[in-house]
Amino acid sequence: MRTVVSSAEMRAAEQAVFARDPEADLMGKAAAAIARIADDVAPDGAVLVVAGAGNNGGDGLFAAALLAERRPVLFWRAFRDAHAAAVAAARAAGCREVDAVGAVAALADCSLVIDAVTGLGSRPGLPLALQTLVDACDAATVPVLSVDLPSGLDADSGALHPSFSAEHTVTFGSVKPCHVQQPAASRCGRVHIVDIGVTVPDTQLRVAEAADVARWWPRPDASSDKYSRGVVLVDTGSEQYQGAAVLSCSGALHAGAGMVRYTGRAASGLILSRFPSVVVGEGRAQAIVLGSGWGDSDGGEGRVALARMHSLPAVVDADALHWLPGGRLDGWLLTPHAGELARLLGCTRAHVEAHPLSCVREAARHTGATVLLKGATQYVAEPSGRVTIAVAGPPWTAQAGSGDVLAGICGALLAAGLPAWRAGVLGASIQAMTAAANPGPYTPDELAARLPAMIAQLSSSPLAR
Ligand SMILES: NC(=O)C1=CN([C@@H]2O[C@H](COP(=O)(O)OP(=O)(O)OC[C@H]3O[C@@H](n4cnc5c(N)ncnc54)[C@H](O)[C@@H]3O)[C@@H](O)[C@H]2O)[C@@H](O)CC1
Numbered sequence: 001m002r003t004v005v006s007s008a009e010m011r012a013a014e015q016a017v018f019a020r021d022p023e024a025d026l027m028g029k030a031a032a033a034i035a036r037i038a039d040d041v042a043p044d045g046a047v048l049v050v051a052g053a054g055n056n057g058g059d060g061l062f063a064a065a066l067l068a069e070r071r072p073v074l075f076w077r078a079f080r081d082a083h084a085a086a087v088a089a090a091r092a093a094g095c096r097e098v099d100a101v102g103a104v105a106a107l108a109d110c111s112l113v114i115d116a117v118t119g120l121g122s123r124p125g126l127p128l129a130l131q132t133l134v135d136a137c138d139a140a141t142v143p144v145l146s147v148d149l150p151s152g153l154d155a156d157s158g159a160l161h162p163s164f165s166a167e168h169t170v171t172f173g174s175v176k177p178c179h180v181q182q183p184a185a186s187r188c189g190r191v192h193i194v195d196i197g198v199t200v201p202d203t204q205l206r207v208a209e210a211a212d213v214a215r216w217w218p219r220p221d222a223s224s225d226k227y228s229r230g231v232v233l234v235d236t237g238s239e240q241y242q243g244a245a246v247l248s249c250s251g252a253l254h255a256g257a258g259m260v261r262y263t264g265r266a267a268s269g270l271i272l273s274r275f276p277s278v279v280v281g282e283g284r285a286q287a288i289v290l291g292s293g294w295g296d297s298d299g300g301e302g303r304v305a306l307a308r309m310h311s312l313p314a315v316v317d318a319d320a321l322h323w324l325p326g327g328r329l330d331g332w333l334l335t336p337h338a339g340e341l342a343r344l345l346g347c348t349r350a351h352v353e354a355h356p357l358s359c360v361r362e363a364a365r366h367t368g369a370t371v372l373l374k375g376a377t378q379y380v381a382e383p384s385g386r387v388t389i390a391v392a393g394p395p396w397t398a399q400a401g402s403g404d405v406l407a408g409i410c411g412a413l414l415a416a417g418l419p420a421w422r423a424g425v426l427g428a429s430i431q432a433m434t435a436a437a438n439p440g441p442y443t444p445d446e447l448a449a450r451l452p453a454m455i456a457q458l459s460s461s462p463l464a465r
């Protein structure tokens with residue numbers, strides 16, 4: 001699990017270092033890391049460093065000085081002002097200064113551009129001369145290594161603004177929101193996190209990693225039976241949306257449920273023909289999955305209320321989200337997409353998309369449930385305000401039916417005894433990781449069938465220990 005720190009939290013942590021040791025050379029360490037990564041990702045050829053007026057530019061120019069010991073380096077002061085000591089170091093090391101026109105012209109001969117224009121102090125957007133260079137970089141397909149973040153983005157959000165598109169980003173201490181929240185995250189390329197001696201604080205935002213999924217995924221042992229592994233009661237699908245029932249059962253079974261009981265309104269013969277191990281009808285269970293593919297079929301309110309009376313953990317998906325009972329929904333996992341969350345909160349989808357973190361937190365705080373907001377970035381918010389971002393995957397899973405499979409996976413994890421936040425994080429992560437390992441337009445049921453291989457691989461990998 002990695003902590004995600006805001007620019008203010010990072011600055012405070014940096015100040016704490018200087019309070020302890022006023023001579024601490026954080027910029028020197030940052031510059032050394034930038035130079036090392038630059039040599040790794042583009043070992044030969046000239047480097048163009050584009051430097052801004054603040055410390056981000058300072059990092060880049062000190063890195064320029066180090067790189068100039070072994071290769072040609074050019075630099076452009078994009079705002080004229082620049083960190084004076086760093087400019088002096090770059091000049092003394094033999095770096096050649098160019099102007100805006102020279103920077104664009106230099107792209108033809110450069111193997112790497114280091115974007116050190118703005119970092120934590122970045123205001124969204126780029127001045128025209130810089131935008132011209134960014135366009136030229138994109139057209140010339142010269143790889144960009146961004147320092148801290150692609151200049152132009154806002155460190156503290158996932159929103160898109162005119163910015164560099166980096167192939168690599170080197171950041172310090174820990175990731176910032178723009179590195180892990182889409183769509184901004186897609187501009188960061190591969191993110192290298194470098195320890196420069198700043199102690200990162202614990203925060204209310206974290207991002208899960210493959211190792212967390214491997215460690216926490218429930219595995220049967222010699223004492224396991226179908227009940228201890230977890231029985232999931234699945235009330236999904238309807239006459240109109242029969243496929244949703246098949247998909248959520250598939251998700252639960254392929255995620256390792258001990259047993260799936262189906263109590264929904266789709267034709268049981270259809271489900272049994274795909275999954276003969278499913279047991280049709282009520283019975284003992286440890287978790288319930290509700291709502292995927294209900295459409296406007298009757299009795300939603302009563303079915304959700306009944307589930308509440310069972311006092312079991314529940315995954316509440318899709319149409320069941322319209323029928324949330326009053327009171328605190330402790331132990332429940334709500335799985336809305338942005339439109340469904342907007343309806344829950346009484347705001348617009350655009351508002352949720354612009355402010356996903358605050359919206360998902362608000363829904364969890366208001367309902368007392370854990371809320372998994374689905375989409376390109378998947379946020380799992382607990383009523384306490386803590387949010388965990390699931391492992392990211394490719395956009396191939398953006399298709400009808402993925403959410404139904406995900407609800408089933410989360411149901412299996414709840415039934416295995418995982419707390420709701422962990423079920424949400426692991427469910428969303430394993431689906432994304434399976435899609436990443438099987439790139440292409442696989443249907444949701446084909447991807448569900450590939451979950452067991454992914455789970456087996458993770459469980460036997462060193463990450464699981
Ligand atoms: N906080 C930390 O722990 C450390 C920070 N370091 C570096 O310091 C950076 C932060 O430095 P600063 O606070 O000086 O901020 P930045 O260097 O990120 O940016 C501030 C400067 O850029 C200008 N600016 C910002 N957005 C602009 C825009 N859209 N158009 C035109 N000008 C714009 C500002 O007016 C200001 O002059 C970090 O990103 C990192 O690279 C490192 O030196 C090491 C440690």
Ligand SMILES: Nc1ncnc2c1ncn2[C@@H]1O[C@H](COP(=O)(O)OP(=O)(O)O)[C@@H](O)[C@H]1O
Nearest residue numbers: 337374375376394395397398400401402403404
């Ligand atoms: N851009 C994206 N990248 C990756 N996954 C996505 C993206 N958009 C949506 N998803 C995934 O697609 C699924 C959509 O769920 P949902 O909208 O409920 O679909 P359905 O109800 O049709 O099953 C979720 O599992 C979500 O994680």
Ligand SMILES: [K+]
Nearest residue numbers: 118147149151
């Ligand atoms: K930058």
